[in-house]
Amino acid sequence: MSSRYRRLTEAQIKKAEAEGKLSGLAGEGKPLPDRPGDAFIDAGDAVGHRIMAEAGALPEEIRLKKLLADARARYATLSDEAERKAAMAEIADLDLRYAIAREARHRFLRD
Secondary structure, eight states, X not given: OOHXXXXXXXXXXXXXXXXXXXXXXXTTTSOOOOOGGGGGSOHHHHHHHHHHHHTTOOOHHHHHHHHHHHHHHHHHXXXXXXXXXXXXXXXXXXXXXXXXXXXXXXXXXXX
């Protein structure tokens, strides 16, 4: 995580704490839920994604990842060759858009 992003995050946390927005939250005082998938991504990213998801605002990268998983699952159920070809084109398009979104996020966090 870049130092600029880290400073911004810390400032936002301190501001929310000073305003009392971190008191009385759901799950306060309880252990964090087990999220084994979070072990494979940066802790800051995991927290940011979880907060945005709870607020109903997912980053484009996450939205595309879900669409890609859904498209792959749908492809696995198809038997008609024309439908499989169309589904594969959709998967290729989503995969490219997902890679672009990931690269954009990585570039943003590096600066």
